Amino acid sequence: MASKSDVIPAILVLKQVLVPDDGTLDAFTDFQGVPAATQDTPIAFEASVEQVQLPQAEVLLHASCQGKVVTCELSHLNHVGQEDASQDVAYFISTIHVSGGEFSISMVIRTLGRAREGAPLHPQLHLPLSPRGTVLASVEFQVMTQKPSVQAxxxxxxxxxxxxxLSPGSGPFHIEWRRQYQGQGQRVYTWATGHGQALREGAWLESRALLESGNASLTLPGLTLRDEGTYICQISTPRHQVQQIIHLSIVETPKVRLYLVSETLPPTLFCTIAGYYPLDVTVIWHREEPGGAPTPASDAYFSSHRRSSVGTYSLSSSLRAEPGPKGATYRCQVSHVSLTDPIISEIWVAPPEKGTPLGFFIATGLFFLTLLFLGLRRC
Incomplete structure (x- = not known):
């Protein structure tokens, strides 16, 4: 773990990137290099991607135009072999993310060593600089995902x-998918020397696509709550290990029903919210009279969360309605992480019927019962 004192600014320039030209590339300015390197000058890496594929590079190119933020971090790799050390070669790993969860890529970058005899060295890295003040390098290995976060x-x-x-000559590769959840980890799938092994029932990847295009994507059928967690796609060669992290969240949309339980005064409303996951859910009641504005309805009762056999949750809420002389519309509004907009269920509660007061009927009934009782005694 690097401390703040170990973090220094850097520039990463990727060269020879193949991107589709939509007519806007002429508006971009070529990288002109950096001034003479000093202790305060950002380290500039000028890395070629000629030997590897860099898919979806246009996402990086147009990110700022679409209001997205690109974050990049470079870290030094210490496992340099003896043959590289003699050539002033160093390895770095670069991790790039685009906000919005659309793109994440990790790249192993290898510096090219001394370009010419007597080339100046960077004062911090002690690596040779090009005439443009950059550290020349090439991308040797990349692992990328278009979906760092998935919901299902x-x-x-x-x-x-x-x-x-991989760049040519990188050697055989090995694939391992792992799942991490609440501090515990387990292997899900492995692939090596042309053979795959599913350690989670039903997990599979297509071997043909893997060998032809480097597609190590994993399919998991029949999801349960036990599948939720952080998945690590790790690709290993004899020299390097590079990985991508994908977060899988299980979500279930709540089903909302609002109905009138009792019409006797005061009428009682009941709102059921069922089948949602994860646990956090918000329920709000509103009341609106004809011609008026919605206002929060207080004094609602909420049950405790109940859990089904598959792991989803349910909740119920009741409210004594006060329709008033004109009646009122009541709304049960439910918000949940699975919803873009809240679910709103509403019901009309009519005003009390106008007519003879209930007390009059009760008094009249008692009067006739008294007369009947006295008449029976006389008989």
């Missing part, structure tokens, strides 16, 4: 996207 429902099948690309 119970019983569904989910596709965890993970693709990679």
């Amino acid at each position: 429902s119970i019983g569904a099948s989910v596709f965890l996207h993970c693709i990679f690309s």
Whole structure:
């Protein structure tokens, strides 16, 4: 774990990136290099991607135009072999994320060593600088996902996207998918020397796509709550290990029903919220009279959360309505992480019927019962 004192600014320039030209590339300015490097000058890496594929690079290119934020972090790798050390070669890993959960890529970058005899060295890295003041490098290995965060429902099948690309001569590769949840980890799928093994029932990846295009995406059918967690797609070669992290969340949308339980005064409303996951749910009551504005309805009763056999939750809420002389509309509003907009269920509660007061009927009934009792005694 790096401390704040170990974090220094840097610039990463990717060269020879293939992107579709939509007519806007002429508006971009070429990178002009950096001034003479000093202790305060940002470290600039000028890395070629000629040897590897960099898919969906246009997401990076147009991110700022779409209001997205790109974050990049470079870390030094210490497992340099003896043959590289003699050539002033160093390895770095770069991790790039685009806000909105649309793109994440990790790349192993190898510096190219001394470009010419007597080349100046960067004062911090002690690596040779190009005439443009940059550290020349090449991307040797990349692992990328288009979906760093995935939501799915119970019983569904989910596709965890993970693709990679290696430079020629990188050697054989090994794939391991792992799941982490609440501090515990387990292997889900492994692939090596042309053979795959599913350690979670039903998990699979397509071997043909893997060998032809570096597609290590994993499919998980029949999801249950036990599948929720953080999945790690790790690609290993004899020299490097690079991974992507994908968060899988299980979500179930609540089903809301609002109905009138009792019409006797005062009438009672009942709102049931069932089948949702995860647990957090918000229920708000509103009351609205004809021609008026909605106002919060207080004094609602809420039951405790109940859990079904599959792990989803349910909740109920009741409210004594006060329709008033003109009647009122009552709304049960439910918000949940699975919903873009709240679910609103409403019901009209009519005003009390006008007519003879109930007390009059009771008094009249008692009067006739008294007369009947006295008449029976006389007989």
